[in-house]
């Protein structure tokens with residue numbers, strides 16, 4: 277695949293065109309019809325001009341659209357636009373965020389390889405590395421999100437990949453991406469970062485030294501809770517030589533329709549992240565002042581343990597996910613804490629009770645009984661997911677309505 281000539285035309289921009297412009301215009305040149313909005317190419321295959329061209333294109337000697345499992349114009353527009361925003365040379369779209377991480381593993385790892393992964397990454401990511409890849413002889417060590425010494429101590433001669441996510445869900449722990457990149461490169465390994473929570477509008481892991489960026493497009497990239505999508509960004513050499521051949525054989529492909537939805541979502545990404553981050557910061561401050569709130573987790577608060585690192589790494593924006601613990605455990609144990617958390621959640625009338633995040637509609641969830649419900653109580657305690665913990669993924673709802681919705685439950689709890 278690596279000898280493919282990159283000949284498909286590009287949109288031409290004046291030198292120095294900035295990210296906000298690329299977010300609404302990077303993609304492919306317009307078709308002969310001159311459409312201003314990007315076209316949705318719902319077609320499984322592409323007609324070839326003659327047999328010889330078809331042969332050259334199937335042999336990958338000539339770049340062209342062939343079959344939508346691995347080449348589609350709408351999907352390519354999404355890939356080019358996301359690559360531009362991440363400051364990456366290339367991008368490959370996948371059917372979902374988990375599909376992107378599966379693709380990452382299949383592209384980079386083989387039996388006998390070792391991976392180091394933060395213990396606090398997305399739950400399905402832990403299952404994929406810890407259980408599914410283990411079946412194929414890839415071993416993963418899980419380490420602390422924030423203790424660099426644990427990452428260093430876990431390095432082995434066969435370590436190929438370090439995998440991190442920052443901030444994490446739901447406790448918003450922040451890792452030092454540049455330090456992890458240096459550690460990986462010193463050991464001859466690659467660093468991949470799941471940039472779901474910040475998106476490239478706030479954090480560009482490649483500029484901080486990461487080799488690969490993984491996305492769940494389902495979250496902020498779409499931003500409106502409509503489709504499942506994923507992507508991996510990285511160097512042209514890695515994407516073309518390691519990832520494209522796996523996609524062609526394995527077919528974890530993003531549908532053109534979903535690509536089109538996320539492509540349009542990218543146009544408003546930076547203004548959404550700014551507005552949602554601003555609401556989240558204000559809500560986090562307000563929560564810290566509520567009598568029945570024991571603790572608030574939000575990187576934009578000075579009380580957050582990695583506040584300074586987060587502000588430096590995330591463009592001064594803490595992101596839009598706020599978690600907090602309601603009082604109750606100290607007085608009545610985990611059962612009381614859980615009753616209190618459920619009372620706060622069930623007293624809302626506006627917030628959506630759902631485990632998704634990254635939507636313009638603010639969502640609320642109880643991690644201990646949903647996303648982390650399959651863990652045992654001791655595992656949950658070790659992970660810091662207590663029964664009083666509530667996660668709010670702040671959308672574009674009015675701040676005062678969000679406060680009133682949460683106050684309704686918080687103000688009617690009895691100690």
Ligand SMILES: *Cc1c(COP(=O)(O)O)cnc(C)c1O
Nearest residue numbers: 372373374398470472492494505
């Ligand atoms: C949701 C999520 C994923 C998985 O993405 P899907 O699109 O649901 O497959 C991966 N990482 C993080 C951080 C997520 O929040």
